Amino acid sequence: MSTSPAKFQGIAILDHKDWKNPKKVEYEPKKFLDHDIDIKIECCGVCGSDIHTASGHWGDITKPLVVGHEIIGTVVRLGDKCTSGLKLGDRVGVGAQAFSCLECGRCKSDNEPYCTKSVWTYSTNYEDGYNSKGGYADYIRLHEHFAIPIPENIPSHLAAPLMCGGITAFSPLLRNGCGRGKKVGIMGIGGIGHMALIFAKAMGAEVYAISRTSAKKDDSIKMGADHFIATKEEPDWATKYFDTFDLIVVCSNSLTDINFDVVPRTMKVGGKIVSICAPEQNEVINLKPFGLLGVSISNSALGGINEIKQMLDLVSKKDLKIWVETVPISEKGVKEVFERMDMGDVRYRFTLTDYDKEFFT
Missing domain, CATH: 3.40.50.720 (NAD(P)-binding Rossmann-like Domain)
Structure with missing residues (x-):
């Protein structure tokens, strides 16, 4: 049973030339497929890739552009054919990849990021033409394979930057x-x-x-x-x-x-x-x-899903603490982290938090 809305909300870039002034928008999610899940987002790390993409350094991307690929949230919907073992209510993380074929030699050797059919968590077209949307949003929809359970002893705001920056x-x-x-x-x-x-x-x-x-x-x-x-x-x-x-x-x-x-x-x-x-x-x-x-x-590109699990296991067992500053998500909050990231004013990662206040009140 679905507990996610028909439309999602996000803090989006509408013009690369005005990328430091993102706006809150509503948009259609991708079509829900049998192996897809919906995740209600709790927080999202801010990656250098977000800045490159938002500013247009990596080309002109379909708008609205919702970046963010260091996502922590809760599973709220499961496709009819999901087999990963995920359950409703599980806390999971999503990194920079939302899809791969899962059938080629690269995918079967735990090298999903190197698959020629990869779809990144944002700014990439699926086969049907839908342009992927990321984690500066209330929900995200993606293939179950790319959602990874987060160990209980890793706080969400510290887990988020691990999902892309950490595994990289x-x-x-x-x-x-x-x-x-x-x-x-x-x-x-x-x-x-x-x-x-x-x-x-x-x-x-x-x-x-x-x-x-x-x-x-x-x-x-x-x-x-x-x-x-x-x-x-x-x-x-x-x-x-x-x-x-x-x-x-x-x-x-x-x-x-x-x-x-x-x-x-x-x-x-x-x-x-x-x-x-x-x-x-x-x-x-x-x-x-x-x-x-x-x-x-x-x-080196991203790590594969098994490598992310190994990293999370190391962080959990060694109780490792990365250095993170939190900023509440909003148009103002995203503008702040964009401006400070552009100046190099961060020690050493940002995580956008307080999603409930921005999207669910």
Whole structure:
């Protein structure tokens, strides 16, 4: 039985040129299919992808544009053929993916984000042409596979940023051998970088926080970093740390300022540099091929559903606490987080809260 409305409400971008002034709108949800669920949203994290998409950095998106893909909420409707074991009333999380074919080799090997038929939680067209809508809204409708139960001891406002930012940090650590006996650098101590630092330490690695200046040194040490490197304040840092790292995860917003002819010198033979950066469309990187001798450089997307479950298990068992600031959702609240994110004024993630007051009173 459905307890969700015929139309949903959200705080939407109506014009990329005026993206910092979103408006509350009503819109039609996607068609409800047999394996779909509806989730009443409790809170939603604010991701850098929201800013790129809202501002038009990633192209002109269908309006109204409702962003948000770090969603925590309650299951209120289940399709007739749902088999995931979810029940009405379950608290679940949704990340940046709402659909994949679930039949290809990539999906069957727990690589759903790499499926060629992926539909992202917002701004992507389904096969019927419906443009997906995200979590700055009262409800979301999506395939059951992409809703994940949240452990009881993780507060919702801390769970939300894990669903995209967290798994984007965790996946390259997990896939590239982060653990005891490894020296791991986290480059860029921002929203995702600070989570990568916390995860790498919890996974047993010796962790080096790498930032341009020493402004975030104290915070990084509090988060668990064993060492801190300020690259602009230590011009010879690559020489000092020659042959040090097994893995560096690049968590910067942009790759333009990273010298890929320098960073590889700090890697051990067989070391890996993995970027999670999703910059503006026109950005490129430059490097000399000799810098790749013995070193691999790659880019990582989201993690698959099983990886998200592993991350949540780690956070739950280790009682990890990421650094989050909450802001009540509203036109004013979304404008505030957009403006502050654009200025880099956040330590270290935002979660939009108080959905009941905005949408359900």
